Amino acid sequence: MITYSQTTWQVCVAEPDAGVCGGGQVGVFTPGNLVIQQGDMIEFTSHNIFLGGYSLSWHDIQFAGSPANNVMLQVPNVFEPPNSVTTPPFNTPGIYQMECHDFTHCLLSAYLCDGYTVEVQGSCAVTADFTTTALDFCTGDIIDFTNTSNGASSYIWHLDEFTFATTTDAVLSFGSAATHDIELIADDGAGCLDSTTITINIDQASDAGSDNSNIFCNINDSIDLNTLLDGDLGGNWNETTSSGQFNATSGFLDYTDLTEDDYSFEYVVPGVGVCPNDTAIIDIEINQEPHLAFNFSNVNIASSDSLYIDFTLTGVNGSATYVWNYCDGNFSTDNSPFWHKFDTAGTYCVCVQVNNGNGCVETFCDSNIVVFDDAGLDLLNEIDFSIYPNPANEKVNLKFGSINESVIFELRDVNSRLISTEEIYSTIYSFDVSSIEPGIYFISILSEKGRTTKSLVVR
Structure with missing residues (x-):
């Protein structure tokens, strides 16, 4: 209900049938022209007025164009407090002329509020409404808001107190847990608005991290699988294969002499609220490590002689490749024992990098090769x-x-x-x-x- 209050009356003194205002005027009627909606009411508050010994006791306020909307505004006398009167609802749209008449004192015809109008606008036909798949979501979810409003030509979407879209439909996604109000305001372009609001809850999604694959060689070592994670800590480990050397409590895998094979592990972070558990798959490929043992040590040879490089291999695949280095600027790729000659005296090495062709690469070295110069010896x-x-x-x-x-x-x-x-x-x-x-x-x-x-x- 829209409420207005008149603080001073406009009074016109004249003979009852004069038809004109022929006297002094007292006061001003303040509300002015009124614009209300269909079904609204108006409340008037009267104040006592004493004019030349006369008090206004009863007044009939009419609204021309709608005779049914008549109301009596009573002003008892100058000594009693003001009172109020409320019109019935204005149920029919249109423009109404306000007419006020004094029935108590015929010689005092007070045309109160004559000339003022009330515009009653028709009821708004716009209704705001929208749907979404749920009210509870997880961080990272793509939340679609589908507009089902009627009678609107434009829209404003509010996230809490802020506008985030002016499109028909809207989409949101959240990075942190919180509760939010989503409001849709529908506008028919003719002054009628309607709005509706829902509250959504965002739970923090679990993040176990990305799946990954790793290659290790079956040397005497272990790995903390937690170091391979890039997600939340506090999850639970489980092996889906059967290495027999995995500690699910600590996440440690001892792959000492583990059979060459593929092993798989799950890391599960429990979900919160409506958010599901999240799982990261960690795959471990255990491959054969190459081993090479030299069959010499602390070698001393003459510069005129050659060194027979003899070695024993274990765990070496047939596709393995070799790169030999002698610390003399020469290299070779021999895969079986061979001879090598050092041209000048000095201390050298025999090193080889063995690539097993399966991700396992090892380097073996003997740096105690001493070559002495025998050119000055009186050899026979x-x-x-x-x-x-x-x-x-x-x-x-x-x-x-x-x-x-x-x-x-x-x-x-x-x-x-x-x-x-x-x-x-x-x-x-x-x-x-x-x-x-x-x-x-x-x-x-x-x-x-x-x-x-x-x-x-x-x-």
């Missing part, structure tokens, strides 16, 4: 000799180009431990190695004038 050309077969596993032959005196034969291992020695007088000398351990050995021929040393590989 006449006792230059060859070794055959080399490598050997039974009988080894030494053949001398020429020999003019007896020489001393020595067989030593890589640690310089003397294995055998003999004095030689002939140009061909044979000895048996079937009883000694496989490995690299060194044969030295000594005379009064110097020493000649060459390597022998025993298999």
Whole structure:
């Protein structure tokens, strides 16, 4: 109901039938022209007026154009308090002229509020309404609001106190948990508005993180699977395979000598409210680690000699590749034992990177290769000799180009431990190695004038 109050009357004094206002005027009627909606009412509050000994007691306020909307406004006398009167509802749209008449004192015709109008507008036909799939959602959800309003030409969407859209339908998504009011205001473009509001609740979605796959090699080690996560902590681990070496309480996987295979684990973060559990799948691929062992150590050779690089492989796939480095600027890709010659004296290495072709790559090194310069030694050309077969596993032959005196034969291992020695007088000398351990050995021929040393590989 719309309420108006007149604080001062406009009074026109004239003969009852004069038809004109022929006297003084007292006061002003303040509401002015009124615009109300169909079904509204008007409340008038009267104040006592005393004019020249006359008091206005009863007045009939009419609204021309709607005779049924008549109301009597009573002003008892100057000494009593003001009172109010309310019109019936204005149920018919239109423009009404206000007419006020004094019935009590015929000589005092008070045309109160004459000329003022009341405009009654028809009832609004616009209704605001919209739907959504639910009232409870999770952070990250795409929330569609479908407009089902009638009679509107434009819309305003409010998120709490802020406008977020002016389209017919609306979409929202939230990044944090909260409760929000969603209001839709529908406007028919002719001054009629309607609105409706719903309250939605946003729960924090669980985030276990992204799925990921990892490759590990079956060396003596373990991994904390929690370090592979990029989501929320506080979840629960579960293995969906059967490694037998996983601790679901701590999330630790011991993959020491674990069989080459694929293993899968689930990390589950419980949901909150309407939000479901979230699961991250962590896949672990355990592959064979290559192993290479050198069959020499603390090697000392002459610069004129070559080093037989012997090694033993385990866990190496047939597709494995090798890159050898000798710390002398040379490289090779040999995949079986071979000879390498160092051109100058110095300390060198023998290193190899073995790529097993399955994500497992290992590097093995021996950096104790000492090459001494034998160019200044008075080596006996006449006792230059060859070794055959080399490598050997039974009988080894030494053949001398020429020999003019007896020489001393020595067989030593890589640690310089003397294995055998003999004095030689002939140009061909044979000895048996079937009883000694496989490995690299060194044969030295000594005379009064110097020493000649060459390597022998025993298999």
